[in-house]
Amino acid sequence: MPRRVYVHIGAPKTGSTFVQNVLFGNAERLQQAGLLVPGTFQAHDQAMTDLRQVPWRDANLHWTWDRLVESCARWPGDVILTSEGFGAATTAQARRAVESLRPAEVHVVVAARDLWRTFPSMWQQTIRARSTWRFEDFLKAVELGRFDGFWEDYVANRMFLRWGDLVPPAQRHIVTVPQPGTPHDVLWQRFAGILGVPADIGATVDPGSNPSLGAPEIEVLRRVNAALGDRYPHRLPYQRVVHKHLVRAVLQERDNDVRFGVGLDRAGWVAQLAEQQIKELQDYPCHIVGDLAELRPHRMDGSTSPDELDDRQILNAAIETIVGMLGHADSLHQELKAREPAGMLNRVKRGLRRRLVS
Template sequence: MARRVFLHIGAPKTGSTYVQNVLWKNHDALIDAGILLPGSSAVAQDQAMADLRQAPWRDTGVHWTWDRLAEKARKWSGDVIISNEGLGAATDAQAARAVQSLQPAEIHVIAAGRDLWRTFPSFWQQSIRARSGWRFGAFLRAVEQGKAEVFWTRHTAPHMLRRWGDLVPADRRHLVTVPPPGAPRDLLWRRFAGIMGIPEGLCELAEPTSNPSLGAAEIELLRRVNLALGDRYPLRTPYQKVVHRHLVDAVLKQRSEGLKFGVGMERADWVSDLAEQQIKELQDYPCRIVGDLDELRPAIMKQTTSPDELDEGQLLQVAVETIVGMLGHAESLSQRTGRDFETVLSRLRTRAAGGVRRRLRLATRQGS
């Protein structure tokens, strides 16, 4: 039976990819220290999350279900860590099922919070990278008009903590605040490691820029591609295998000089007011805060360009450069395929030659 289970439930774009990369990079060291990451990889825990949520885009043929993951956790005698930012979007019933499936271990719930000035553009970008097609301005207006409940329920700490945190005692609810720009690169990791009881120095740290944001033109280009796709490459697996692999990861993420975008100073007071409301909610909610609620106030607010404001000439230039990048990517894939074919052919020839030699030796012995 597991002693403690730490459920890191998100939110997206709060450094979760970085934390997961550190955890899985040090999987063996954590096992030696009595800490289990159930499943074969971060992908396995993602599959289990999709199964728990019964998400319409889940792949029903995958090996790792939530029940299988929970069984692995229950059989472990030490501590267990399950980390997936999609867990925060679970319904009340799904969260209750997850916690119940891991009992009688001592369950801890960890959520992370980030200031809204950075969260708004990050959320919208993630929605585009999940095949959405709405404009950035349309998203912000929806939030202003109270029509974007999915943003608050699935991507902010107060709502996630109420769904998950209410299922465990107050001293087992943890809120990690994401440090502001300029903070030490390992600070976020040290906050998580302290909650999970991971000894300092046990884990070799990974690079924190594992899931870079796209620039204004790049994300606007992807938005338009999503609209043009129609029914082709539906979310989630087909879209990831084709659009993410060959367009987002291979080309768009590699463009290092993308124009930054954000909310815009005309909404600065509105964002500040929302931040104060969120801080008040968390002050009133009984949980352990690791970091400082002041970090949920925007530290740097400056004018930026919205993707909606880009002119067609800018987008055309980026589109042409993207096509050139995809041609290079296609060429490298072709060359790799040729090398892989030659490698396989060489191995087959070697095995065949070895088989012939063995048969000749056998025939020689039999004839003598």
């Protein structure tokens, strides 16, 4: 059994994709340094859906939580398991996870980001997961207490308590996400310090592997989601079609220069929430990496909401998206065409061999 197991549980939109790219992209070097990153990102993600028994899990998926645990059972050093979805586990599910990892020393790692940046990022994440609600509706639901799941599943505090209460204080770690303008590798350096591995391992990883969409682009996606009806209703089919061929191939490739965020009319509310968040984490015995003051909004600027875009802006973005998808379709056709001769030749060779054998 491993000596220590670090379970990175999220929260979503706290640089987790960047950290995971460092981990999986440098798995061999990390293993040489004594830290095992078992399997692939998909293995950890699939294990997360099994642990949480989510209704949208594909029954044919290979990886389960028990299989992931078994894959590192004979490693004598340290292990890290990572998924921003782990944090949404119930107390009972988190307890099952921690108990299944013992007698290893289990550490819980969570990252926290200021709410001024979290709100628009989290709403965008829900749209990229097939939601259709408007940004203002999302904010109102949180503000009026009608979306408690935001605090339970997407913000560090409550998920940290559910997992952290299962391990001693010295084995609870909270990482604050640096403010804008900070060198991107600072976040990884903070994780590396917890894991006890060289911080320079991830210095060359591109932090922009999961870029945000601009206001027109995310509004186009929201309207596409609404128009899909009951097509691609579950996570994997939606990822394989919409996310792969629309979001990644086209929308993320646009300039995305019309940013959006919480309006200044809610600045006081967000500032108050930040102080509450900081106070809760200050009062919880744990290892803080970074500075809880980074959870205070650094700069509150006025910004455009996707709800405020006029029809011309949406139409222009939609037309350009169609043009982009035509180019994407053509590139796929060219790739397929380039593979055809070799494929046809192999089929001819196999047919000739069958005739000779018979």
